[in-house]
Amino acid sequence: MDYVKLINCMRCGMCLSHCPTYKETFLETASPRGRVALMRKLSEGELEASERLLEYLSLCLDCQACASACPCGVNAGEMVAEFKCEQKDGKELSFMEELILRKLLPHPDRLExxxxxxxxxxxxxxxxxxxxLGMLKMFPKPLERMEGLLPELPGQPLRQAIHEVTPAAGAERGTVGFFLGCVMSLVFSEASRATVRLLSELGYRVVTPKDQKCCGAPNVLAADRQGLLDAARFNVDLFSRHDVDFIVTDCGGxxxxxxxxxxxxxxxxxxxxxxGKVRDISQLLALHVDDLKGKLQPLPLKVTYHDPCHIAHCQGIRMEPRQLLKMVPDLDFRELAEADACCGSAGTYNIEKPEMSDRVLRRKVxxxxxxxxxxxxxxxxxxxxxxKKALSEEVSPIRVMHLTEVLARSLAGER
Ligand code: SF4
Ligand code: SF4
Structure with a gap:
């Protein structure tokens, strides 16, 4: 770990009220400032990497809300992730990590x-x-939680259903490469279908290379640097074979x-x-608000927006999704308190740290x-x-939709 990063923290505390784990515990050790201090003491040799200390660090969601708030550019979440990587350096992957990160994720066919x-x-x-029958209670807790999160799956992953090239509807203004995330293809295929439809309607020819692999984000979570670099090299090489103006994704992570x-x-x-070519779908759509304005049909719905950490804190995108939603005629946009606070999902955090994840989620709900x-x-x-899981369990369930699903519905005039 770069020692300079550790000493950049001037202990002002401006990050505290933004940190979800601090807001739940009011413990300094569960705050960005406390985590940086712990890592600093470790690197100075004043503390040892005890189980308890590692547990404090592992409670970090890596949501990076602290980075958005810090006046000194300290990113405690990223530093904790880096620290975990260093701790793991040289150690072999566990059986499950090997299975998921090496045998499944880099092979879309096997994953499907x-x-x-x-x-x-x-x-x-x-x-x-x-x-x-409540039979899931008989299974280990992590399995029970994973099953509970599973929404209704589409009949076919989008990667199998989509054409490699979707032509522009009308005059062509350019070509985009579509990076289809694993979970978007397997679980939220309707949302990604809507993304492609919007791009095509705006005059883009959409190229979706079928061989693309996982982006490598799960490797980061497991501190598997080699797997991340392999995924990055593969995807860079694959997209370089297509002449595209932008590489678009509808997956924040x-x-x-x-x-x-x-x-x-x-x-x-x-x-x-x-x-340099990568754009979140909201960034690209926001370039064409004038074209969209004339095409969007009324959608009389009361809508609010949750900023995913990977979009707001990691990519700095906050204005575009709101601007797009507010453009839909008759849509009643309601701003959400603490909209950019983590929902507690955080990769596999909701499985590994269920208690803290649930506390953070309750506040969001x-x-x-x-x-x-x-x-x-x-x-x-x-x-x-x-x-989706949390809001479907409410007395008055609230529907959860991807941004592109709402916009595509408005574009098609579907109420
Ligand atoms: S991490 Fe940043 S905001 Fe938090 S105490 Fe340190 S300098 Fe202040
Ligand atoms: S990444 Fe999130 S949970 Fe971790 S220290 Fe920063 S604000 Fe807190």
């Missing part, structure tokens, strides 16, 4: 095959029976990682060019309910999974 049993489990009605390829593969001009919205819009698969 692995999810098939889940589809059968849902389509045969077995899921309903299992849930009704993917976008955040793809924009860092240039940094991860320092000195590789291709990687820098790749990252209460804020959403207070808006009186009928629909919660967000643009990251982790947030979609976490909030």
């Amino acid at each position: 095959a692995a999810i098939k049993p889940m589809r059968v489990y849902q389509q045969t009605g077995l899921q309903k029976v299992v849930r009704k 993917c976008g955040s990682e793809l924009k860092k390829y240039g940094h991860h593969l320092e000195g590789d001009d291709g990687a820098a060019a790749f990252s 209460e804020n959403i309910k207070a808006t009186g919205a009928e629909v919660l819009v967000t643009s990251n698969p982790g947030c979609l999974l976490q909030l």
Whole structure:
């Protein structure tokens, strides 16, 4: 860890009220300032890497809200992730990590095959029976939580269904490469279908390379640097074979990682060019507000927006999604209190740290309910999974939609 980063913290405390784990515990050790201090003491040799100390650090969601708030540019979340990487350096991956990160994620065909049993489990009605009888309580807690998060799966992953080239509807203004995230393709295929439709309607020819692989974000979570670099090299090489003006994604987590390829593969001009072309879908759509304005049809819905951490804190995108939603005629946009606070999903955090994840989520749900919205819009698969489950369990369920689903619906005049 770069020692200069550790001493940049001047202990002003401006990050405290933005940190979800501090807001829940009021413990200095669960704050960005406290985490930086712990890592500093460790690197100075005044503290040892005890189990307890590592537990304090592992409670960090890596939401990076602290980075948005810090006047000194200290990013405690990123530093904790870096620290975990260093701790793991040289150590072998566990059996499960090896299976997921090496055998499944880099191979979309295998990933799609692995999810098939889940589809059968849902389509045969077995899921309903299992849930009704409370049978999941007999399984280990992490498995029970994972099953609970699973929404209804589409009949086919979008990667299999989509054409490699979707022509522009009308006059062509350019070509975009579409980076189709794993979870978006497997679980939220309707949202990504809507993304492609919007791009095509705006005059873009959309190229979706079928061989693309996971962006590498799960490797970062598991502190697997080698896996991340392999994924980055592969995707940079794949997209370099297509002449595209932009590389667009509708997955906040993917976008955040793809924009860092240039940094991860320092000195590789291709990687820098790749990252320079990456845009979150909201950024690209916001370039064409005048074209969109004439096409959007009324959608009389009360809507609020949750900023995914990977979009607001990691990519600095806050204005565009709001601007786009407010353009929809008859849509009643209601601002959400603490809109850019983490929902508690944070990769696999909601499985690994269920207690803190639930506390953070409860606060988010209460804020959403207070808006009186009928629909919660967000643009990251982790947030979609976490909030869909939580809001469907409310007495008055609130629907959760991806930004592009709302816009595509308005474009098509579907109420
Ligand atoms: S991390 Fe930044 S905001 Fe927080 S105490 Fe240190 S300098 Fe202040
Ligand atoms: S990344 Fe999030 S949870 Fe971690 S210290 Fe920063 S604000 Fe707190």
